[in-house]
Amino acid sequence: MSRPGFLLSVWPWRAVAYLLTGAVAGVVALVGTVTLAVVGGALTAVLVGLPLLVMLALSGVVVARLERRRLRLVDVDPVSDPHWAPAVTGLWAWLTTRLKEQATWREFGYTLLFAGLLWPVDALAITVALLCPVSMAATPLLMATVGDGRETKVLKQWTVTTWPAAFGVALLGLVLLAWGLYALGVVAGARAGLTRLLIASRVGELDARVVELSRSRARLVDAFEAERRRIERDLHDGAQERLVALTMTLGLARLDAPAGPLADQLAKAHDEAGKALAELRELIHGIHPKVLADYGLGAAVADAADRSVVPVDVELPLPGRFEQAVEAAAYFVVCEALANIAKHSGAGRAQVSGGYTGGRLVLEVRDDGRGGADASAGSGLTGLADRVSVLDGRLSLSSPPGGPTLLRVEFPCEVTELSEPADRFA
Secondary structure (H helix, E strand, O other): OOOHHHOOOOHHHHHHHHHHHHHHHHHHHHHHHHHHHHHHHHOHHHOOHHHHHHHHHHHHHHHHHHHHHHHHHOOOOOOOOOOOOOOOOOHHHHHHHHHHOHHHHHHHHHHHHHHHHHHHHHHHHHHHHHHHHHHHHOHHHHHHHOOOOOOEEEOOOEEEOOHHHHHHHHHHHHHHHHHHHHHHHHHHHHHHHHHHHHHOOHHHHHHHHHHHHHHHHHHHHHHHHHHHHHHHHHHHHHHHHHHHHHHHHHHHHHHHOOOOHHHHHHHHHHHHHHHHHHHHHHHHHHHOOHHHHHHOHHHHHHHHHHOOOOOEEEEOOOOEEOOHHHHHHHHHHHHHHHHHHHHHHOOOOEEEEEEEEOOEEEEEEEEOOOOOOOOOOOOOHHHHHHHHHHOOOEEEEEOOOOOOEEEEEEEEOOOOEEOOOHHHHO
């Protein structure tokens, strides 16, 4: 607006259109809200007015949607819709979702403010900054037509009887019109800023983006786990079975072959196939262990403890099964911790403990090693911490020099399937 070319651009007229449409929309909003409130309140006793009162509460959704469209006249930044789509389709789901949203009531409050106060401000700004200067600028025309060339009224207050005075008033009107267009730009900008603050605040948009980002990360974790299970299933039912068949065939051929170079080559091939089968089974177990999918977290942790190089005591009483993403994240945290203990801690013994209490799954991994572990030093726990945070969990590490080391992870979750305590696998 500070540039000289402002008056020659489209922005003054976009500001005029914004304020003018605001005045018209405000009158409609005032009539609509008063009608719904009066008629709905009068008919509430016979229950007929309840739908009208619901419509009154939801009128803010319609007004706010119109206001977000009108903002495009003076605000180049896009304005997002703060409402969420209902989980299921149908009118009832839409109504319950909207009535529970904070944005709906914030928009209803804006509608009351708009209908009672803001549109008169728009109308007053248009009248003072546009209509009055235009009326003054049209004084010579009014004097030549309505006044028969003898006299005319300026703003219905002052009488002009000479042509020099008429043209002087017209020149003053043009100057005031230029200043008025600047003033309308300021008023329109302030109105747009207030509207964005009330129905499309930056904080609300950022909160919505954070929520959507968290949901998208959770969807990615679910998709990742589903892909891991698919790969595990394909390897287990496909490549592993073929490799087992190949190993058995080589073993039979090795038994039938006479002693000599051929028998030696078959024996070597049989041994290599056995090693490849063992590596494939270990790979499948690392992708997504079947014991975790079939028997749950307690059994999977007990199995990981049995395969650990360092002796591990397991004390993990669990009431049942949890969501697949939670079980997978908890399991791989334990596996990563046990792998780090075996590689770096020099511990003689480790312990995995925890349980489910207060709606939270808690696991702790301790060792009696040298301590000094740092999660940011490439131990793999940083990635696991990110994965835990996606599930609204927390991962903490305490490892002072000299030990002991304690890794603790918590997940807010619910039991999806009751079963016997899983510590029977320990």
